[in-house]
Amino acid sequence: MDTQQNTALTRALAEIPGPLPARGVIHIAIPHTDRFTVVGNHLAQHPDLSCTAVGIAVRIQSLPQGVEVGIKALAARCREGEKRIAAALRELEAFGYLQRVRDRLPSGRTITRTVFCNQPTALLRPRQTASPRRPAVAATHQAPGPAPGPGPAEELTAAPAPAPDPAPDPAPTPPSPSPSPSPSPEPDMPEPPPVPPPPSFVTPLPPLFVPLVPPPTAPKPPPAPLPRPNEPTPELDRAATALLSDLRRHAPQFTLSETDIRQLVPGVAAWLERAAHPDAIRRILTTDLPHPLRHPAKLLKHRLTALLPPPLPGAHELTAPARPRIAVTPFQTCDGCDRVFRSPTPGHCRDCREHRAHRSEATRTAA
Structure with a gap:
């Protein structure tokens, strides 16, 4: 039997305008009428998002409001495991498509709300708030002018106004004052300030993720x-x-030329000047080498520059700072009354000295 041909596909290909491409994908675009979701190319062709993250984002975007989109809930709906789904959610959160916000309800309970934005770059653009009812405000401040007369068509189609009911003659009223001249037209009123949007329970999304790796x-x-x-x-x-x-x-990988050795000598001399042992320098330069080692001189230059040790501290910098010594006056025993007192030299206490001075003064006076 011959191979069964798909006539529907052949007919659809025949209806595509223009010549078909010789290679690559051929799109048969059939417009959707129900059960479809609009996905931007910034998400479908994101250069830094994995295909798993893009698929999870499309799945979340297609779900209605209020559906659980946690890791376990998505693992129950998708074939991917919880680890891949968690990694995809972290990618979407890093690039601003997804944000998990902790909110406190009036009852005091704390819940986590998952907010998904289908176009995070649009949140960074300033939004223009249109002034409401601007034409009406301008129309109310226009100067009164003569009303235009009805056109020919309006005269034919306008219905006659009903005649007013007869009313008794009113009492004579005093003459009214002459009407004042119409005021000059006022300028347009300034634009009213924009009405602030109502507060929302969702905190604003952070700016887009800035990668650490340039x-x-x-x-x-x-x-x-x-x-x-x-x-x-x-x-x-x-x-x-x-x-x-x-x-x-x-x-053997470090078989250097004379030119490379001459260029690297100052770096090794700086290490030796800082009291680095030659065996330690050799071990640092030759261990944990990449395979294959294509540029040994560049590797040595990088290690000599990045791993340069600090200079050794001096002997006076390693000693502990000396504490200030406090001079303590020793105790002495009085030679006259055996009282203990503080004094740098032995002798008599204050009372004995005063008594001896007073007695000497009395003896001098009596003489």
């Missing part, structure tokens, strides 16, 4: 310069050259 097209900062010793000496230069030349014995 895009590949972003300008890269200049690399840090290779460290150099503060006081270059021939001994440091000779020791650094020997250390770099000896690296190939420990790691």
Whole structure:
């Protein structure tokens, strides 16, 4: 039997205007009349969202209001597991499509509301609030003018006004004052301030996610310069050259040329000046190497620059600060009354000194 042909597909392809593309997808667009959801290309073709996140976003966008869209609820509806759904929800939350807001009800209970925005970039644009009833306000302040007369068509179709009922003659009234001249037309009133929107229980969405990793097209900062010793000496230069030349014995990947060694000598000299042991420098430079190692000189320059140790502190910086000593006056025993008192030197207490002075004064007076 021959292969069964799909005549409906053939007829649909024949109805597509223009020549069909030689490669790629061919779209047969049939307009939807019911049960459809509008999805923007910014979501369907998002360069940083995974296909799982895009599919979860379309599923959430197609659900009606009030349907549970938690991780377990979506796992019950979809074939993906809870881990993939949780990762997709985090992606949507990072790019502003989804936000989980904690709200407190009047009863005191705290609930979590899930807010989904189908176009988060539109929230960042300033919204223009149209002034309500502007034409009516302008019309009420226009100057009164003569009413235009009815046109020919209006005269034919206008119904005659009903005659007023006869009323008794009113009592004579005093003459009314002459009408004042009509005021000049006033200028248009200023535009009324826009009416603020009613408060909403949903907090505004945060700005779009700013990735921590810059895009590949972003300008890269200049690399840090290779460290150099503060006081270059021939001994440091000779020791650094020997250390770099000896690296190939420990790691054959570091078979450096003379030009590379001359360029890296100041960095190794800076390490040696800061009292770094040669074995420690060699171990840091040759361990945990990438495979394959394509640019050994660049790797050595990066490690010498990024892993430079600080200078060793001096002996006086490692000692604990000395506490200030408080001078304590020792206790002394009075030679006259055996009373204990504080004094730097032994002798008599204050009372004995005063008594001895008073007695000496009395003896001098009597003499």
